[in-house]
Structure formats: structure tokens, C-alpha cells
Amino acid sequence: MTDNVEKVLFAEFLESSPPNQFIAINDLTHKFHAPTSSYPALHQPAIQLYCNNDLCNGIRFFRSLTPSIRFDNDTTRDLFLTYRCGNCQKTTKQFAFRAQTDETGYSGTVHKYGEYPPYGPPTPPKLLKLIGPDRDLFLKGRRCENQGLGVGAFVYYRRVIENQKNRILSEVKKVLETLNAPTSTIETIDNAINETQFSKSLDIANPTIPEALFINGYNPLKLVYRALSDGIHNHSDEHCLEQAASIRIVLGELSERLAQALKDEAELTHALNKLLNQH
Structure with a gap:
């Protein structure tokens, strides 16, 4: 499905892709090692976003607060991710999207439904x-x-x-x-x-x-x-x-x-x- 389409990293998708687009992702999942087993899980990389908190007012690293999401049985899932600024620990960003893995189980496509605060360059x-x-x-x-x-x-x-x-x-x-x-x-x-x-x-x-x-x-x-x-x-x-x-x-x-x-x-x-x- 995505063989002839240029794939981007999941972090890049979260940071800069507007809603209502299907994007091919190169690193959609990774092998998650649990104490008793391992399984493919959604990749939740650190991303760089603008934080408008008074302590930041600039680009900062945001990290996911969402627990590990398994992909061992389901190839298509509707998901929510919540990220929080690693600097001020106050500003958050939520993403809603549909993720579908391909035959490899690690890459696939994603359709972003929306995000909050809404997508777009930051307002000063x-x-x-x-x-x-x-x-x-x-x-x-x-x-x-x-x-x-x-x-x-x-x-x-x-x-x-x-x-x-x-x-x-x-x-x-x-x-x-x-x-x-x-x-x-x-x-x-x-x-x-x-x-x-x-x-x-x-x-x-x-x-x-x-x-x-x-x-x-x-x-x-x-x-x-x-x-x-x-x-x-x-x-x-x-x-x-x-x-x-x-x-x-x-x-x-x-x-x-x-x-x-x-x-x-x-x-x-x-x-x-x-x-x-x-x-």
C-alpha cells in the first residue's frame, strides 16, 4: 500500500502534518519489551513543538504521557496521544488519528483527525x-x-x-x-x-x-x-x-x-x- 510512497518519520508527522491527510510513516511501531514478552507497539517519539508558557516561549521537546499501545492483533486503530512539554511540565498537546500498519508490522499509514491546541504556526x-x-x-x-x-x-x-x-x-x-x-x-x-x-x-x-x-x-x-x-x-x-x-x-x-x-x-x-x- 505504501511501497511507492515517500515515508516520513512519525515525529515529523506529529510536528508538521495538518489534519485530514493520509501520510505514510516509516517508524509507526517498534518492538516493545515487556517483562514476560515483547510485542509491536505504537512508536511515541519525543517531538519538538512551540510552547507558549511564560517559562518557555519557544521550541521545546514534548514527550508522550500515553501508555504503551499494542499492535500485535489489530492492524488498524483509532488513537489519542497526549504530549507534555518537557521544560515547563505544564503545556500539553493532544492528537487524534487513525493508524494502520502494513505487512511489515512496523511501517504504515496515518490519518490525522485533529489536534488540540489546533494545528498551525503559534500565535505570539x-x-x-x-x-x-x-x-x-x-x-x-x-x-x-x-x-x-x-x-x-x-x-x-x-x-x-x-x-x-x-x-x-x-x-x-x-x-x-x-x-x-x-x-x-x-x-x-x-x-x-x-x-x-x-x-x-x-x-x-x-x-x-x-x-x-x-x-x-x-x-x-x-x-x-x-x-x-x-x-x-x-x-x-x-x-x-x-x-x-x-x-x-x-x-x-x-x-x-x-x-x-x-x-x-x-x-x-x-x-x-x-x-x-x-x-
Whole structure:
């Protein structure tokens, strides 16, 4: 069944194969040695995944918590595996799939039903913190994007940005305050926060965005607003998917720059205080 198909390692399948695909696996099972016997068992290798726990925030090794699964009688099985981060010992990942061994008993095919948290590149923790209460709504958009549902992803991202407009602008205000921006600029960003109409609010806020938050020389809020203004009418799902991905990437970069600007200023203030307080 899988003789003429390129086979991958089971670890690679768990780490990087999206759901709803049949994948040929080279090391599906291995010989498990029990005290009184040995038998073929599902291979449960250590895998590398992104861990978003505050102790990690990066790629870490995950190890299976699932007991040995025998394959000596059944050639096809519906299975669940649970993995846990070996560093923080808190973050877990679950996989659901169907595994079928071939005539060798050690290789075979696997069909991934799904996984939780859902498949896809990790969402930066700083971005999730920026959008705050709409975290789940944003992740629904992320799942739509992963599945190629452009209109759905675009609509979810737009709702998040509209809902959290004041939260985003308040973070911009913090950066302006740390940079000792003129009082008139602070008043302008306050006016933008108090404006209830979304488009008008961003029009007011755009001139106040400090260059420290610019991305390749461009104002990120202006870029996002332009994409949101484009809307979804008369556009293909593919176009909406591209726009949604661009909005997510720019918003993620903005969250990083907001956090970095505040961190840089805090470190500078700390360094100055150290020097000024020397005896």
C-alpha cells in the first residue's frame, strides 16, 4: 500500500502534518519489551513543538504521557496521544488519528483527525496579550486561516481589531508617554480612544503613531486600516485569505514593537537611576 510512497518519520508527522491527510510513516511501531514478552507497539517519539508558557516561549521537546499501545492483533486503530512539554511540565498537546500498519508490522499509514491546541504556526504571546478579551475570537480566525477560509479569517480579525481598538490605542499612548511626547499628541490619542466610530478613531490616531512602532518605515495602524477598509465584498476567498494573513502578521509585529518600546524605555530608566544613585 505504501511501497511507492515517500515515508516520513512519525515525529515529523506529529510536528508538521495538518489534519485530514493520509501520510505514510516509516517508524509507526517498534518492538516493545515487556517483562514476560515483547510485542509491536505504537512508536511515541519525543517531538519538538512551540510552547507558549511564560517559562518557555519557544521550541521545546514534548514527550508522550500515553501508555504503551499494542499492535500485535489489530492492524488498524483509532488513537489519542497526549504530549507534555518537557521544560515547563505544564503545556500539553493532544492528537487524534487513525493508524494502520502494513505487512511489515512496523511501517504504515496515518490519518490525522485533529489536534488540540489546533494545528498551525503559534500565535505570539504578545499578540494574544494585546487583544486580551478577544483571544478566543482571534484564534477562531487563525483556525479559519489555517484551513484556507479567507472570508471567515478576515471577518474574525476585523471584529477583534474593532472590538479592541481602544486597548491597542491605549498601548500606543503608553509608548508616547514613555517617549515624553508633547501634551498635544497625548490629547490627540485620547480623542482617538474616546471616538466611538472606528474609522474616524483611526484617522485621528494615525498621525500620533511614533516612528518606534513603524514597520519598514510604514505606519502599522494605517496599513491595517487600509486592509480593513478594503472589505470582503466583490473579492475572492483567496484575496480575503491574503488580506487576513497580512493583517495578522502586521498586528503581530505591532505587538512586538509595542512591548519592545516599553521594555527599552524601562531598561534605560533603570540604567539612568543606577548611574545617578551611585555614591
